[in-house]
Each structure stands twice: as C-alpha cells, then as structure tokens.
Amino acid sequence: MTRINVTVDGVRYSDEVEPRTLLVQYLREGLGKTGTVVGCDTSNCGACTVHLDGTSVKSCNVLAVQADGHEVTTIEGLATDGELHPVQRAFHETHALQCGYCTPGMIMQACDLLKENADPSEQEIREGLEGNLCRCTGYHNIVKAVQQAAKDLSSQAVGS
Amino acid sequence: MTPLSSRPASSPVGQSIPHESAALHVTGRALYTDDLWVRTHGVLHAHPVQAPHAHALVTRLHTAPALEVPGVVRVLTADDVPGVNDAGAKLDEPLFPSEVMFFGHAVCWVLGESLEAARLGALAVEVDYEPLPSIVTVRQAIEAESFQGGQPRLERGDVDARLAAAAHVFSGELDLAGQEHFYLETQCALAHVDEAGQVFVQSSTQHPTETQDIVAHVLGLASHAVTVQCLRMGGGFGGKEMQPHGYAAVAALGATLTGRPVRLRLTRSQDITMTGKRHGFHAQWRAGFDEAGHLLALDATLTSDGGWSLDLSEPVLARALCHVDNAYWIPDVRVNGRIAKTHKTSQTAFRGFGGPQGMLVVEDVLGRCAPRLGIDPSELRRVNFYRAGQQTPYGQTVRHPERAVTCWEQVLTDGGVAARAAQIASFNAAHVHTKRALALTPVKFGISFNFTAFNQAGALVHVYKDGSVLVNHGGTEMGQGLHTKMLQVAATTLGVPLSSVRLAPTRTDKVPNTSATAASSGADLNGAAVKDACEQILDRLRPVASERLGVPVDAVVFAGGTVGVTGGEQVVAWGDLVSQAYYQRVQLWAAGFYRTEGLHWDSTRMHGSPFKYFSYGAAATEVEVDGFTGAYRLRRVDIVHDVGDSLSALVDIGQIEGGFVQGAGWLTLEDLRWDESHTPARGRLATASASTYKLPSFSEMPEVFNVALLERAHEDGVVYGSKAVGEPPLMLAISVREALRQAAAAFGPPGTSVELASPATPEAVFWAVRRARGDGGLPQTAPLVEGGLGVVPEQPDATARPLHPRSEQLARQTGAGD
Numbered sequence: 001m002t003r004i005n006v007t008v009d010g011v012r013y014s015d016e017v018e019p020r021t022l023l024v025q026y027l028r029e030g031l032g033k034t035g036t037v038v039g040c041d042t043s044n045c046g047a048c049t050v051h052l053d054g055t056s057v058k059s060c061n062v063l064a065v066q067a068d069g070h071e072v073t074t075i076e077g078l079a080t081d082g083e084l085h086p087v088q089r090a091f092h093e094t095h096a097l098q099c100g101y102c103t104p105g106m107i108m109q110a111c112d113l114l115k116e117n118a119d120p121s122e123q124e125i126r127e128g129l130e131g132n133l134c135r136c137t138g139y140h141n142i143v144k145a146v147q148q149a150a151k152d153l154s155s156q157a158v159g160s
Numbered sequence: 161m162t163p164l165s166s167r168p169a170s171s172p173v174g175q176s177i178p179h180e181s182a183a184l185h186v187t188g189r190a191l192y193t194d195d196l197w198v199r200t201h202g203v204l205h206a207h208p209v210q211a212p213h214a215h216a217l218v219t220r221l222h223t224a225p226a227l228e229v230p231g232v233v234r235v236l237t238a239d240d241v242p243g244v245n246d247a248g249a250k251l252d253e254p255l256f257p258s259e260v261m262f263f264g265h266a267v268c269w270v271l272g273e274s275l276e277a278a279r280l281g282a283l284a285v286e287v288d289y290e291p292l293p294s295i296v297t298v299r300q301a302i303e304a305e306s307f308q309g310g311q312p313r314l315e316r317g318d319v320d321a322r323l324a325a326a327a328h329v330f331s332g333e334l335d336l337a338g339q340e341h342f343y344l345e346t347q348c349a350l351a352h353v354d355e356a357g358q359v360f361v362q363s364s365t366q367h368p369t370e371t372q373d374i375v376a377h378v379l380g381l382a383s384h385a386v387t388v389q390c391l392r393m394g395g396g397f398g399g400k401e402m403q404p405h406g407y408a409a410v411a412a413l414g415a416t417l418t419g420r421p422v423r424l425r426l427t428r429s430q431d432i433t434m435t436g437k438r439h440g441f442h443a444q445w446r447a448g449f450d451e452a453g454h455l456l457a458l459d460a461t462l463t464s465d466g467g468w469s470l471d472l473s474e475p476v477l478a479r480a481l482c483h484v485d486n487a488y489w490i491p492d493v494r495v496n497g498r499i500a501k502t503h504k505t506s507q508t509a510f511r512g513f514g515g516p517q518g519m520l521v522v523e524d525v526l527g528r529c530a531p532r533l534g535i536d537p538s539e540l541r542r543v544n545f546y547r548a549g550q551q552t553p554y555g556q557t558v559r560h561p562e563r564a565v566t567c568w569e570q571v572l573t574d575g576g577v578a579a580r581a582a583q584i585a586s587f588n589a590a591h592v593h594t595k596r597a598l599a600l601t602p603v604k605f606g607i608s609f610n611f612t613a614f615n616q617a618g619a620l621v622h623v624y625k626d627g628s629v630l631v632n633h634g635g636t637e638m639g640q641g642l643h644t645k646m647l648q649v650a651a652t653t654l655g656v657p658l659s660s661v662r663l664a665p666t667r668t669d670k671v672p673n674t675s676a677t678a679a680s681s682g683a684d685l686n687g688a689a690v691k692d693a694c695e696q697i698l699d700r701l702r703p704v705a706s707e708r709l710g711v712p713v714d715a716v717v718f719a720g721g722t723v724g725v726t727g728g729e730q731v732v733a734w735g736d737l738v739s740q741a742y743y744q745r746v747q748l749w750a751a752g753f754y755r756t757e758g759l760h761w762d763s764t765r766m767h768g769s770p771f772k773y774f775s776y777g778a779a780a781t782e783v784e785v786d787g788f789t790g791a792y793r794l795r796r797v798d799i800v801h802d803v804g805d806s807l808s809a810l811v812d813i814g815q816i817e818g819g820f821v822q823g824a825g826w827l828t829l830e831d832l833r834w835d836e837s838h839t840p841a842r843g844r845l846a847t848a849s850a851s852t853y854k855l856p857s858f859s860e861m862p863e864v865f866n867v868a869l870l871e872r873a874h875e876d877g878v879v880y881g882s883k884a885v886g887e888p889p890l891m892l893a894i895s896v897r898e899a900l901r902q903a904a905a906a907f908g909p910p911g912t913s914v915e916l917a918s919p920a921t922p923e924a925v926f927w928a929v930r931r932a933r934g935d936g937g938l939p940q941t942a943p944l945v946e947g948g949l950g951v952v953p954e955q956p957d958a959t960a961r962p963l964h965p966r967s968e969q970l971a972r973q974t975g976a977g978d
Binding site for chain 2: 028029032033035036037039040041042044045047078079088089091092093095097099100101102103104107125126127129130132133134135136137138139140141143
C-alpha cells in the first residue's frame with residue numbers, strides 16, 4: 001500500500017492505496033465519487049474523463065498514485081456554489097444527453113477543449129471530442145452544446 | 161378524434177423540454193445500478209468462470225481451490241440452485257451449464273470480498289472440458305441443418321406463377337451482420353435479502369417483471385417474494401430486455417446463500433463475450449418485376465443466426481418477416497423464416513427487432529436490381545410505395561400510406577435533391593478516383609408488440625395531500641426520454657405544472673406484470689395507462705370542485721394548476737382542492753391500465769393486424785467514396801420522420817438522430833468478427849472491446865445533418881395524438897448503405913449493379929469499387945442473376961413447424977385477449 005495525498009473537487013484526501021489502483025477506482029470506490037463512471041475498461045470511450053491539474057485524463061488509464069500531490073476535478077466538482085458550469089448548462093438545455101452515461105466524461109472533455117480553444121469550429125469540436133463515445137445521441141446535440149457553451153463562456157469573459 | 165388522442169391547447173405535452181434527469185446527468189448525481197454498491201455495507205462481488213471453448217462438455221468442475229484464495233467466500237454452481245437452473249422463460253438457457261455452448265459461456269460464478277478476490281478465485285477453479293464440434297456461422301448451420309424454434313412462413317398469392325409471368329426475374333443472396341449493443345453501462349445487478357427471505361434486486365433491466373420472474377424461478381420463490389427495481393439504464397437498445405435476468409438471478413442466488421448483498425457487474429469484455437446481440441441473417445431471394453419496375457413477387461428465405469438458445473429469436477424473426485415489404489406493395493409474397501442454432505452468444509432484441517434485417521433484404525433487392533432494370537433507384541422505390549387500401553402480406557390494411565409519400569417529397573424538396581443530383585453527376589464526371597452518390601430510402605415500421613398479449617401497461621399515480629404528484633409506471637428509462645414524456649402526460653391530464661410532478665423509479669412492487677420497455681411502445685402503452693390513472697383521480701375530484709365552486713360537475717376544468725370552469729373567473733388552486741378532497745375522504749391515488757384495442761395476430765398463420773399503426777420516415781444521404789481505399793464520408797443527411805403530434809420534440813429529434821447514427825454504425829462500421837478457424841480459438845469473438853469493435857464516433861458524423869418532424873401528423877387513438885419513435889429511425893440509415901452502393905457503382909460503366917457486403921466497411925466498399933470497375937474482387941456475396949438460373953430460396957421440409965407461442969395459446973384457452 002502507498003499513501004497518496006490528493007485534492008479532489010476541492011477537498012484534500014490522504015489515503016492508503018494499492019499501487020495498481022486505477023484513479024477511477026479510487027474516485028468511485030474510495031471516495032464514493034460515482035459521478036465518474038466506467039464504460040469500456042480500455043480507455044476508448046472516455047466516460048471516465050476527469051481533470052488532473054486542469055487537464056483531461058481518462059481516469060481508467062491513470063493510476064491513483066499518479067495523482068499523488070495533484071488536484072483532481074470530477075463532474076461532481078464542476079459546478080460552483082450550486083451554479084452549473086456553462087458547459088453543464090449547455091448540455092442540459094440543448095438535450096445533449098440521453099442515457100447520461102457518457103455525459104460526465106463528455107462534459108469534462110468539452111471543458112478541456114474550450115480551455116485550449118475558446119472559439120472552436122465545428123470540425124475542431126468533433127476532433128476535440130473524438131475520444132469520447134456516445135451510443136445514444138448521434139453526437140449532433142453534443143456539438144451544439146459545446147458551441148453554445150463556447151458562446152456563453154466568451155460572453156462571460158467579456159462581461160467579467 | 162378519440163378522447164385518448166385529443167390534446168388540450170397549451171399543455172405540457174408537446175413542449176420541448178430537457179430530459180427529466182438532465183440536471184442529474186450533467187452534475188454526475190444520476191445513479192446507475194453500479195453506483196449503489198459503493199453505498200452498501202458488506203457487499204460481495206461476483207466473477208464468472210468463462211469457458212475457453214465454443215462447444216464442450218464440462219467433465220469436471222473442482223471449486224475447492226477457489227476457496228483457498230484469500231477473500232473468496234463462495235462458488236456458485238448448479239448444485240446451489242433451489243429452483244429452476246435456467247436464465248430464460250423458454251427453459252433452454254441453463255444458468256449453470258453442464259454443456260458449454262459458446263466461447264466464454266460462464267460455467268460457475270465466484271463470490272469474493274472484493275472483485276479482485278473473486279477474479280483470482282475464478283482463475284483457481286479447475287474445470288475439465290471435452291471439446292465437441294461447433295458451428296459458428298449461419299451457412300455452416302444451414303449446411304448442417306442446425307435449426308431451433310419454429311419456422312414461420314408468410315405467404316400471399318401465388319409466387320411461383322407470378323414469377324413465371326414476370327418480365328424480369330432476379331435472384332441473389334445477402335449476408336447481413338449482427339451488431340453489439342454496446343450500451344455504455346454494462347449489465348449490472350445488486351441483490352439484497354430482506355426480512356423473511358424476500359429478495360430485492362436492483363437491476364439494469366428493460367424488463368423488470370421478467371427479471372423478477374426469472375429470479376423467482378431460479379430461487380424457487382413466488383413472484384411476490386422478489387422485487388426488482390430499475391433506477392435507470394446507461395443505454396439498453398434491446399440488450400437489456402432478456403439479457404439481465406440471468407445476472408440478476410446469480411446475484412440474488414449469491415445473496416440468499418450468503419445473506420450478504422451481492423454485486424454483479426460485467427466488465428466490457430465479459431459483456432461483449434457473454435451477452436446476445438442483433439441477429440445476423442442470411443437471405444436467399446427471387447424477385448419479379450414488370451417492365452415499369454413494379455415489384456410483382458418476392459420469394460425469400462431468411463435464416464437468422466440465433467446463437468445457442470432461442471431467447472427472443474422467434475419474435476425477432478416474425479418481425480423480420482413482417483417488414484420484408486418495408487413501404488412497398490408486393491402482390492405475391494412467400495417468405496420463409498428459420499433460426500440457425502450456432503455456438504455463439506444467444507442473439508436477442510436490438511432496436512428494430514428483426515425489422516431492420518427484413519427491410520434490408522428488400523432494399524438490397526431494389527438497390528441491386530435498379531441498374532439492371534435501367535431505372536433510377538429512388539424512382540424504383542417510389543413507384544412501389546403502398547397506396548391507400550392495400551394490405552401488407554400478413555393481411556393488415558396499411559393505414560396512412562400517404563405519409564410515406566409526404567415524408568419522401570419533403571426530403572426531396574428540403575434536401576434540394578434534384579439540384580444536388582445534378583451537382584453529383586458533374587462532380588463524378590470530373591473525378592476518376594472519387595465518386596459521390598445520393599440515395600433515398602423510406603421506412604414503414606409497425607408499432608405494437610407482434611404478440612398481442614404484450615400490448616398492455618399499468619401505472620400508479622399518487623396525489624399527495626399537498627398537491628404534489630408521484631407517477632409510477634411500468635416502463636423503464638434507458639435514456640430514450642420515456643419518463644420525460646410520462647411527466648408531460650401526467651401534468652397535462654391533471655392540469656398541473658410539470659414542477660408538481662415527479663417520476664419514481666420503476667419497481668415491480670408498484671406496477672406488476674409489466675411488458676418490456678421495448679418495441680418502441682413505451683410511451684404509447686405507459687402514457688395511456690398514466691393518463692387513465694390521472695383521469696380516475698380527476699373523476700373523484702370533480703364533485704369536490706363542483707360543490708366548492710357551485711358549478712355542474714361536467715363543467716369543471718383542470719388546467720394550469722387551478723380548477724375552475726371554462727371562461728369562468730372563480731377558480732381554486734389545485735393544492736387547495738386536493739387538500740379539501742383529502743379531508744372529505746376522497747381517494748387521491750389510482751392505478752391506471754391500458755390495452756391496445758383492435759389488434760389481432762395469429763403467429764401460426766403469420767396473419768392478422770398486429771400493429772396499431774405504422775411509423776413512416778424518409779432519408780436522403782449523400783456520400784463520397786475514395787476509389788483507392790474505399791474510405792468514405794457522409795456529406796449530408798436529410799430526414800423527415802413521422803412521430804405523430806410529438807409529445808416532446810427535443811426527445812423525439814434526439815431519438816431520430818441517435819437511431820440513425822446507430823443504424824449507420826450497424827450498416828457501415830460495426831464489424832463483429834468471430835473466429836472461424838479450426839484452432840482452439842474457434843468461436844471466440846475477436847472484437848471484444850471498443851478498441852477492436854468500431855463504434856460510430858464524432859468523426860463519422862454526417863457533415864450536415866437535418867432532421868424534421870412530419871407536420872400535421874396527429875395519430876388518432878394514441879396518447880395525445882403521438883407516435884412511437886424509438887426504433888423506426890434506425891432503419892433510415894439504410895440510405896447510407898444504398899448511397900455507398902451507388903457511389904461504388906459510379907466507378908463502373910452506367911448500369912453497373914453492385915454487390916455490397918454488410919457492414920459496408922471501407923474494406924467492403926473497396927472491394928465493391930473493384931468489382932464495379934471490373935477488376936474482380938473477393939467473392940463476398942453471390943452475384944445477382946437475371947433469369948431462371950440463379951438462387952432458389954430453400955423451402956422448409958415437412959418437419960418444419962410454424963410459430964406457436966405460449967402467449968397466444970394461453971390467451972385463446974381462457975378466452976381473454978383479442
């Protein structure tokens with residue numbers, strides 16, 4: 001067992017973990033953060049996407065010990081003071097989800113994309129989310145949601 | 161207009177509202193079954209021992225070594241089953257088998273304090289096998305005459321005479337592939353034992369009642385001792401209609417034997433290797449046309465790949481036969497169906513339920529014959545559409561056939577198809593190595609369960625003293641938006657705002673004896689049941705309101721959260737009236753029920769009117785194919801689809817988009833590869849993860865994707881004038897395959913007829929292009945033959961028996977049902 005110190009969704013944790021524990025296992029089973037889900041086990045679907053120090057990772061493909069000393073944000077830590085993040089709001093409003101299973105990972109990846117590129121083209125959105133699979137929506141509304149979120153974020157930035 | 165379908169003005173139904181659970185999904189607070197064990201004390205984890213043979217006898221099962229592994233608590237075997245050792249209703253699926261029937265078949269399950277302990281325990285179990293010969297393709301099964309279940313025949317007129325007299329007769333074969341559901345949430349169950357041995361199972365299931373039935377029969381309990389709850393599913397698509405039962409039963413068995421909660425969640429590779437998929441089919445056909453291209457006769461034999469057990473293969477085959485006509489009038493028809501028994505997973509329901517496979521046969525016929533007839537494929541399709549008064553081959557008069565025409569014409573107009581066809585022609589003339597094509601295909605899909613008995617539903621609606629409303633109904637939520645629609649139906653019927661109504665998770669102890677949430681029927685059936693329950697409550701509230709307002713009972717109107725009379729000023733708030741009613745000892749909850757009237761179906765004769773109505777749609781897809789590689793792009797898709805008066809447009813359009821893309825995946829990308837070698841790996845699924853099984857992703861999205869709902873589409877006799885939406889749009893994706901066929905043909909001389917393998921992967925398109933160019937290619941599909949020498953569909957022998965489902969036998973015995 002190895003001790004890790006990690007901040008998850010703004011809360012500091014210090015835990016003993018087996019070195020081979022996956023980050024997603026630690027989040028779900030260790031911390032009860034079940035908002036982050038497992039879809040494919042092989043890092044293809046992106047359902048388990050979280051942010052490690054602000055950058056998206058597939059948490060089924062990262063060891064918990066790799067998060068030692070770092071900061072993790074999950075879908076559960078994205079809203080601030082009960083206010084949905086603009087990407088969350090856009091997914092909600094544009095019906096960019098059906099069963100919802102891919103949604104947390106999709107939103108986390110979309111946030112990362114918009115951090116890198118505040119005004120992505122439709123093609124850039126498709127490429128930026130290519131590593132996340134959705135079996136329900138056909139992706140059309142997900143692209144729309146990211147476009148709407150980009151607009152909301154840029155008007156927020158102008159307003160602030 | 162019937163009372164069921166008439167819709168009040170400005171009501172919650174019809175509003176484009178977000179998904180009922182959207183706020184939970186975007187924040188990660190929505191709970192799926194596997195999120196529950198983390199909050200449960202003392203959970204055991206289950207892991208299977210999967211057999212490494214396609215077909216084998218288990219000659220020795222030695223479980224003791226597993227118990228030596230730290231953390232292993234128990235190994236579950238057939239000896240532990242107190243009831244019936246079977247995972248299905250047909251009793252042909254041993255839960256703990258003594259004969260391995262497919263590669264990866266679970267022979268026993270290990271329970272551990274952790275999943276890792278259970279996994280190591282499973283590795284320690286010693287199993288000896290005696291391998292047996294195996295059948296892993298439909299063609300091998302046909303050769304070996306390895307069939308299972310009934311062999312239905314759908315027949316009208318005199319096919320042989322009509323073919324003999326036809327101006328053109330073509331024949332051919334088609335092999336079409338299956339499809340993995342790949343719901344993102346794998347199969348999962350969590351079982352507890354309550355007091356007095358009652359079992360509570362949380363299951364990711366589309367069919368809680370049947371999960372309950374199977375758990376009960378495995379445990380030897382009555383149904384009232386088992387409760388199944390489904391919070392929601394992370395996708396279902398038919399893959400959780402039958403498949404969850406066995407896993408729920410294993411978890412429940414573990415829980416009863418250990419007294420501890422048992423969690424069973426399949427890993428992705430376990431899920432793909434153990435659960436059933438869409439049926440692949442083999443089809444042989446002969447078709448006759450007149451000089452104008454009218455279909456005169458179709459003789460076809462469809463053989464589905466059922467896998468190792470029957471599961472839902474018989475009803476899937478029945479629906480395939482009932483959709484071989486798609487939207488086309490075919491005067492003389494003979495379609496024989498049979499189910500191959502192969503050593504593969506037991507193939508099962510998948511969105512469309514045989515309909516897509518049946519339709520693909522006739523669309524393949526038209527797509528291949530059009531160039532040989534010298535008729536544009538779209539024109540060939542259009543001239544064969546049903547007209548008013550005509551009947552399907554199974555004897556049902558086609559209701560609203562003009563809607564197929566309206567959808568088709570709107571796609572032509574909105575899609576600017578004529579102008580684009582000219583652009584495509586000039587593009588193709590200017591490009592030798594890249595070709596484009598645009599194809600239109602229609603959909604006509606029958607709505608209702610083929611088997612009449614399943615067309616019933618229940619609901620339980622509670623109005624609490626404070627006026628808030630809780631709706632229970634028999635349907636399950638898998639993302640399709642059923643709960644969203646049910647909230648809208650309840651709010652509309654009761655005349656209260658959406659915010660007053662909440663949906664409760666689906667449970668068998670709230671609404672019993674439910675049908676699967678399947679066949680696109682969830683909203684039709686459960687919506688009518690919810691409406692019935694709400695109307696019963698209103699009927700009890702009316703006298704209270706009448707007395708309070710001093711108006712006649714019949715004049716009382718419930719709308720917008722108030723109760724009053726039309727045009728009247730005096731109103732009472734809904735909550736106040738409810739509170740008053742409570743103190744007057746008025747029952748404020750009701751159980752609703754619905755059965756679809758007017759259906760009748762005889763499976764044995766494959767005759768009747770099994771469907772309440774038909775859903776229609778049309779799609780135009782433009783593709784571009786690279787002649788060097790067979791790689792292609794979807795340049796543009798235009799869809800017009802009939803959902804009646806939509807209950808919830810955002811939900812419905814989402815279903816159409818998602819269904820289309822899933823269908824395009826089936827027909828172009830998703831390529832199940834089973835090991836057909838004679839090595840020890842024979843029968844193993846080689847594409848058992850997302851890294852080898854290609855799912856549609858963002859990069860295969862159509863570049864332009866326009867979806868419109870057919871307007872003025874009220875459907876009389878259905879809840880608030882709406883229509884089902886879940887399955888029909890999937891089949892619009894046949895336009896993608898037909899566009900690829902036409903683009904491949906464009907590499908050859910005019911009049912080239914192209915045989916295209918299914919799925920039409922870039923590899924398959926590459927070979928189609930080669931053949932179109934006359935370069936030869938892999939012999940993947942038997943060539944189209946015109947005239948007498950060609951494919952002659954095999955006819956069943958004297959021993960073949962038709963379908964004779966138990967549901968129809970029982971309904972007739974008791975005189976119940978239609």
